[in-house]
Amino acid sequence: MESEESKRNNLKAAKAAFQKLKTEWAKHPPNLDVCGQLLAELKVLLTELQFLHTKIDASEEELILARSCLEIGAQWSIAKKDTASFERYMKQLKCYYLDYKNKLPESAHMYPLLGLNLLFLLSQNRVAEFHIELELLPIDKILNNVYIQHPVSLEQYIMEGSYNKVHTAAHIVPDPTYAIFMESLIETLRNELARCLEKAYPKISVKGAMSILNLPNEKVLAQYSKTRNWVYSDGYYSFSGDVDEMSVDEEMPYVNVAKKMLQYAREMEMII
Amino acid sequence: MAAPSAEQSIIDVEMKNVDSPAEEVTDSEQKGSDASIILDIRENIRQIERGVATKESRFITRILRTILAIRKDLNSNILTSVVNGFYTHSASEKEFMLSFFDDQMEVESALVPVAGANAQRMRTAKNSSCPLLPEVDAYIHLLLILYLIDQSKYVAAQKCSDALMDKLSAHSRRTLDLIQARSFFYHMRAYELNDQLDACRPLFHAKLRTATLRNDFEGQAVLINCLLRSYLHYSLYDQADKLVSKSVFPETASNNEWARFLYYVGRIKAIRLEYTEAHTNLVQALRKAPQTTAVGFRQAVQKLVVTVELLLGDIPDRLIFREAAMRTALQPYFELTQAVRLGNLHTFSDVLNKFSAQFRLDKTFLMIIRLRHNVIKTGIRAIAASYSRITPENIARTLGLDSAQDAECIIAKAIRDGVLEAIIDPVNGYMQTKELVDIYCTAEPQIAFHERTAFCLELHNQSVKAMRYPPKSYGKDLESAEERREREQQDLELAKEMAEDEDDGFP
Numbered sequence: 001m002e003s004e005e006s007k008r009n010n011l012k013a014a015k016a017a018f019q020k021l022k023t024e025w026a027k028h029p030p031n032l033d034v035c036g037q038l039l040a041e042l043k044v045l046l047t048e049l050q051f052l053h054t055k056i057d058a059s060e061e062e063l064i065l066a067r068s069c070l071e072i073g074a075q076w077s078i079a080k081k082d083t084a085s086f087e088r089y090m091k092q093l094k095c096y097y098l099d100y101k102n103k104l105p106e107s108a109h110m111y112p113l114l115g116l117n118l119l120f121l122l123s124q125n126r127v128a129e130f131h132i133e134l135e136l137l138p139i140d141k142i143l144n145n146v147y148i149q150h151p152v153s154l155e156q157y158i159m160e161g162s163y164n165k166v167h168t169a170a171h172i173v174p175d176p177t178y179a180i181f182m183e184s185l186i187e188t189l190r191n192e193l194a195r196c197l198e199k200a201y202p203k204i205s206v207k208g209a210m211s212i213l214n215l216p217n218e219k220v221l222a223q224y225s226k227t228r229n230w231v232y233s234d235g236y237y238s239f240s241g242d243v244d245e246m247s248v249d250e251e252m253p254y255v256n257v258a259k260k261m262l263q264y265a266r267e268m269e270m271i272i
Numbered sequence: 273m274a275a276p277s278a279e280q281s282i283i284d285v286e287m288k289n290v291d292s293p294a295e296e297v298t299d300s301e302q303k304g305s306d307a308s309i310i311l312d313i314r315e316n317i318r319q320i321e322r323g324v325a326t327k328e329s330r331f332i333t334r335i336l337r338t339i340l341a342i343r344k345d346l347n348s349n350i351l352t353s354v355v356n357g358f359y360t361h362s363a364s365e366k367e368f369m370l371s372f373f374d375d376q377m378e379v380e381s382a383l384v385p386v387a388g389a390n391a392q393r394m395r396t397a398k399n400s401s402c403p404l405l406p407e408v409d410a411y412i413h414l415l416l417i418l419y420l421i422d423q424s425k426y427v428a429a430q431k432c433s434d435a436l437m438d439k440l441s442a443h444s445r446r447t448l449d450l451i452q453a454r455s456f457f458y459h460m461r462a463y464e465l466n467d468q469l470d471a472c473r474p475l476f477h478a479k480l481r482t483a484t485l486r487n488d489f490e491g492q493a494v495l496i497n498c499l500l501r502s503y504l505h506y507s508l509y510d511q512a513d514k515l516v517s518k519s520v521f522p523e524t525a526s527n528n529e530w531a532r533f534l535y536y537v538g539r540i541k542a543i544r545l546e547y548t549e550a551h552t553n554l555v556q557a558l559r560k561a562p563q564t565t566a567v568g569f570r571q572a573v574q575k576l577v578v579t580v581e582l583l584l585g586d587i588p589d590r591l592i593f594r595e596a597a598m599r600t601a602l603q604p605y606f607e608l609t610q611a612v613r614l615g616n617l618h619t620f621s622d623v624l625n626k627f628s629a630q631f632r633l634d635k636t637f638l639m640i641i642r643l644r645h646n647v648i649k650t651g652i653r654a655i656a657a658s659y660s661r662i663t664p665e666n667i668a669r670t671l672g673l674d675s676a677q678d679a680e681c682i683i684a685k686a687i688r689d690g691v692l693e694a695i696i697d698p699v700n701g702y703m704q705t706k707e708l709v710d711i712y713c714t715a716e717p718q719i720a721f722h723e724r725t726a727f728c729l730e731l732h733n734q735s736v737k738a739m740r741y742p743p744k745s746y747g748k749d750l751e752s753a754e755e756r757r758e759r760e761q762q763d764l765e766l767a768k769e770m771a772e773d774e775d776d777g778f779p
Contacts (some may be wrong), residue, residue: 128544129636135507135543139632160645161685162678196684204698212681236698253715260722267729 017042018069036080039073055108063104068097071109078177083120090117112175116148119178122151122158123185130155139240146174154185163193165212194228203238305585309345313354313415320407324447332407332450339414346419358404358412368435369412372420372428406443410436410451417458429462436476453490459496469502476502480519493533495527500536507635509543516540520686520752527738531560535573542576542639547584554580556734571601572634578605579636582643587613604630612643615651617672620644648682649691657690658707663702
């Protein structure tokens, strides 16, 4: 009986703390430091309840409380631009979204957050994990849900190389929180594009480079070109990286051939 | 060890004597075939007892192989009489087993006396009061579960399987391992048919730990496969991948289990975009799978192989689509392959829409969506082969892309990925393909040759490993050496005798 009593008290305390957090979070703009503190306190309180899924018989109320708390936590980490903490919150949230799928009513924040997680993986270039996450979602949602569709089509554009479509997609994000990862994604893409340019063009005009790399003016371009060692001469940038690679290719791969031959010899020996 | 085996042989003799009158009782044809199956089962149970007594797993393996043949002919009549015959020691267990037939009792009531008459004879009076061997118990349970699954009584099958799992956990006998491994599989199957595949995961994890500690290889293999199946059913690729990387699949597992395992691993790798590894695993799975039966499994693997090959940028052999067993199942994939080969985005999306339901069912839909950029790549390559100079506008039009700027970026990426050898002229705005270098001047032929040699060597090694040697065959050599010595001795004696004879010949 005593444990029952203490459990109820814990739940009450957690609820009160959650209300506090909720009102703080709803303010425009919320005080992030206060929220962080409240979150930390709340998490301690939640561990007293069924937070860590050691038993199956947690009440719906507790689960929803924990879930909403984690959702705010994830959004808070986005606002703080703390990606590591966002990843942690998402990992914890996934249990609530997937394992308790049949027990809990669907959360309104579920798809925006899952989409955000996908975008996060994409911006970190963790494509394998991206696809694993994707397999967990029902196909209809992947094709029709705005929040999920956005990162999915982005991934497709990147794979096939239509980078300028990514740039246009960057301006029509389904949720303002997506912007933070879009920035880092575009940064990665720019480097990728620059590498493509070096390979595909012998030289490129300032205007062309600007439009392809999606840079606002010549000054920024000039700065960027310096980081990649591009040479500027009358209106064109030319690239020098290629020449070295060619000479490496020309060399005979002695070591490789010798290794292969030895391997063959060993295998033949085993067969005979 | 000698005493029980002697007892065993006495039982054997006794049982044979009893069998003949039992056969005479059943006169109609149906009863006759039933009786012969009961006989088979009884014979099998005797084999199991022998296997346990001699601690030889060979007998049990053989019994488990016949289980599928018996499964086809099982009916409630057979099972009731087997249960009645063998569960003579405990009324509660017998009742539990018979409770699964409740609804049919009235129909069978006429046959019960017959079964009752058999009951005393299935086991000798001396043995009938002592409990059954756990192996025999598990075997009868297994037959019952199979019957219930075939009768679509899934809830009952699950209940029966749960009871079996409880019983099995109580024992720790090495002779039980093989039957236990088989029971795990059907336990999983019963839960799967009830759509509760996730519910048996904790049990299997616990059992896997025990099996690993006890070096129960067959059990390990079956359990790992069951767990993987359960994870993949719910698309939990992350967990499945971790399980594969953290556990070691036993070398000595049977070919069927290997085939399953390789298929699951191939699937995981394909999702993780490790296509080359996925391909090797899947091809191995196809090779290890039974070649004449298991059509469903081979179809599933082949579908995945085709998808992965396309993702690798290869075009699968046309021959595999022609095989009789595969033709209808692979039709969607055949059309998909054609779309990719032509490099036309419109045909590709047509195929995607037409067969989307099928692809979703096969769980390949998301992988096929990934194919889109492969289609574009093939298209670009075809264009580069036929034009030496072309503007991005024209490329966009031919491939069905949205704009010229898209096309320019896509070409740039294709060049960087090494899909084609070309440069883009920024001044005049066209793509110019580079003159093809003589491919025989590069290391390309050597690499291709190496790939094939490596494949052949790998194939050879795998088939050497797959060969089975009869157990204790080295004993034969020893015997023959002994024999030779004996023969030589005899030869020597003969020679001596002959010499003596010769001596005698000369007085």
